[in-house]
Amino acid sequence: xxxxxxxxxxxxxxxxxxxxxxxxxxxxxxxxxxxxxxxxxxxxxxxxxxxxxxxxxxxxxxxxxxxxxxxxxxxxxxxxx
Numbered sequence: 001x002x003x004x005x006x007x008x009x010x011x012x013x014x015x016x017x018x019x020x021x022x023x024x025x026x027x028x029x030x031x032x033x034x035x036x037x038x039x040x041x042x043x044x045x046x047x048x049x050x051x052x053x054x055x056x057x058x059x060x061x062x063x064x065x066x067x068x069x070x071x072x073x074x075x076x077x078x079x080x081x
Contacts, residue, residue: 005022012020013031024034044058052058 001017005020005024008017008020008022009025009029009032011017013029021037023040028034044052044063046053052062055062
């Protein structure tokens with residue numbers, strides 16, 4: 001079953017799932033055992049012609065005045081427990 005972490009954790013706690021791959025919230029229930037598989041790195045995607053496209057790294061200050069597309073609140077990982 002594919003679903004968002006915010007919906008999978010309650011199913012784990014209720015016994016409806018035996019295992020889930022999730023992005024854990026900042027506070028995790030003590031009733032769950034978690035194992036880190038890997039860590040994700042945030043990325044910035046810009047058009048090839050963008051002024052930042054050739055940079056090896058981008059700082060938050062580089063993005064201070066940039067227009068950003070941010071996913072709606074329901075699709076972002078959130079603390080829930």
